[in-house]
Amino acid sequence: MTPTAPDFPPLRLVRLDPDLPLPQRAHPGDAGIDLYSTTDLELAPGRRQVVGTGIALALPYGTVGLVHPRSGLAARAGLSIVNAPGTIDAGYRGEVKVCLINLDPEAPIVIARGDRIAQLLIQRVELPEVLEVSELDDTERGTGGYGSSGGHATLHPSRP
């Protein structure tokens, strides 16, 4: 029997392209639900394309859908998502789409309709109101960022 997460309603999903399989987790407990491409396409190196997944969702209020790349395709072919992770708002009822990009410098990537091109994670999200204030509390970090704590990789000697 497939274990289900406690206290979480099922994900309401419409298949806009009913000839594609229902998106599923590859294994029980997987974070991501694999999404299919509705189209055949070829991505030249460095090129991007918005690709349909053939599904629309009604995510529960207070959750967000995050569209992540799949690591196998990323490592093998250089396939990624321009805006990774893509944000699916709870109120969005249109088709979930993926802005794929070929990050390989040389080889094109061929994708067939029905290939699993991305994965959808659903997470709870806080929805605080925005409150403008005149100043912020002090912290140990303060305004330090972007490597201020050190420990980053050494840059190549050719880099300024």
Ligand SMILES: O=c1ccn([C@H]2C[C@H](O)[C@@H](COP(=O)(O)OP(=O)(O)OP(=O)(O)O)O2)c(=O)[nH]1
């Ligand atoms: O990878 C993505 C990202 C977004 N969307 C859809 C669902 C999301 O709710 C909507 C808007 O996304 P986002 O807020 O990232 O884009 P925006 O440029 O801010 O557009 P908008 O003004 O419509 O919010 O587009 C997708 O289908 N796939």
Ligand SMILES: [Mg+2]
């Ligand atoms: Mg937006």
